[in-house]
Amino acid sequence: MIIKSDFKPAWWLTGPNLQTSFASFFRKRKIPEGYWKRLELADGDFIDLYISGKQDDDEKEVKTDTTPLVVLLHGLEGSINSPYSLGVMSQFMKMGWGAIQMHFRGCSGAPNRNARAYHSGETEDFTYVLNWLTERYPSRPVAAVGFSLGGSVLLNYLGKVKSETRLVAGVAVSVPLQLDIASQRINQGFSRAYQKHLLSTLRIKIAEKESLLKQLNLSKEDVMQIADFYEFDDKITAPLHDFKDADDYYTKSSARQYLKHIARPTLIIHATDDPFMTKAVIPEENELSASVTLELSDYGGHVGFIGGKNPLEPEYYLDKRIPEYLQKYF
Known part of the structure; x- marks a missing residue:
């Protein structure tokens, strides 16, 4: 299904490049309360997670916890410091949900050990994290949100595993689908x-x-x-x-080829003026499975989507829209 977005751009942020770059320069960055967790991988490398809240001490409580949990996948060379991650993580925490920022290899501030790193279609590390979550938090409903390259990873994963996944839903933003x-x-x-x-x-x-x-x-x-x-x-x-x-x-x-195979509820948020790609990446409705909703906006740039009447009080559409969608499946 393809729908028209309700997003309305700020009058003072006209054009895709201002939408794309504003948050990087002007959004206040305060990392929510949380802690770091390093997962060692079978190939000798590691993945660093930033987990919201206080560190788990009571194993029994962890196993029985039913609090919703969202895994965040950042864009190329992103991290917990990326303004889009900080924004949605803070919103999730306000709603009483947990959030985990997965850092792709080499993106947490520590260089990874192996030659290989990450790319737009690499899903093995994400799968490893989900398996770890299943062991650690077997009772918690889990969703995932991916931005740009991270959204490509998420859509690749969902299209490959179909219904064989721990995830209850997903959101992908500004994905280079082709x-x-x-x-x-x-x-x-x-x-x-x-x-x-x-x-x-x-x-x-x-x-x-x-x-x-x-x-x-x-x-x-x-x-x-x-x-x-x-x-x-x-x-x-x-x-x-x-x-x-x-x-x-x-x-x-390229994630576009996998959209028709996705079996979990998935929202794709995309601006047709995205300066990282052209309209040619946008799929037709017959390329989407019944589980996929493609929300198109004429404006928003690349992971921008900033509205608001007052330049001193910008409104970040993604901070509202993403939790609104996921809440239906928690």
């Missing part, structure tokens, strides 16, 4: 500014791993000269994760 189109779009016009910013952190991470450079047969200079996402995915993402090349990675990891 990676080849997104890769081309972000290399055009002002969108190249976003690409430049994201690539700068990715290049540094790769350049600091000498063993990884040897594996890829690249020098630090080679990495630092990578100019766009396609080149990065072709030289680094693809070989690290067993894809033939960037095109193979984009074909196999």
Whole structure:
């Protein structure tokens, strides 16, 4: 089902780029009360979680707890410090829910140990976290929210597992549903500014791993000269994760192809003016399963969706819309 969004952009934030960038510069960032948990993986690497609330001490109470729980999946190079994560986590806590920010490998502030990292279609680490949650909190209803790349991971996962999942529902925001189109779009016009910013952190991470450079047969200079996402995915993402090349990675990891297989209630929130992609990524209604609702807005940019009449009191639509949707399934 495709529906029109109720979101109305702030008059003082016209255009997709202002919507996209405002929160990064001006939203107050206060990390909610919580604690860190490191999960060790079978391949020798680790995943860091930031869990809302106080650390669990009583094992018995944990096993019988029925409080709703939401797992957050951040975007490319995001973390608990990302304004969108802080916003929705705070809202969940106000509602009495628990929230967990899953950090993809290398995104918690500590470099991961292995060569491989994460990408738009990588679902194994997310599956591991859900399995850990099943053991730790067997009685709690669990949902997931993914932003941008994290939304791609979530939709890939839901489409692959169908009904065989612990999740009761999911929300995906500003997802690059077709990676080849997104890769081309972000290399055009002002969108190249976003690409430049994201690539700068990715290049540094790769350049600091000498063993990884040897594996890829690249020098630090080679990495630092990578100019766009396609080149990065072709030289680094693809070989690290067993894809033939960037095109193979984009074909196999684009979430659009999995939407018709999703069996859990899922809301996709998308702005047609998203500067990270074009309207060509938007699926037709016959590409969606009966469980998927695609909410389209003419405005909102990339993970923006900021309204409000007063510039001193911005209203963050996602902070309201996401809990509103998930509440129906808790």
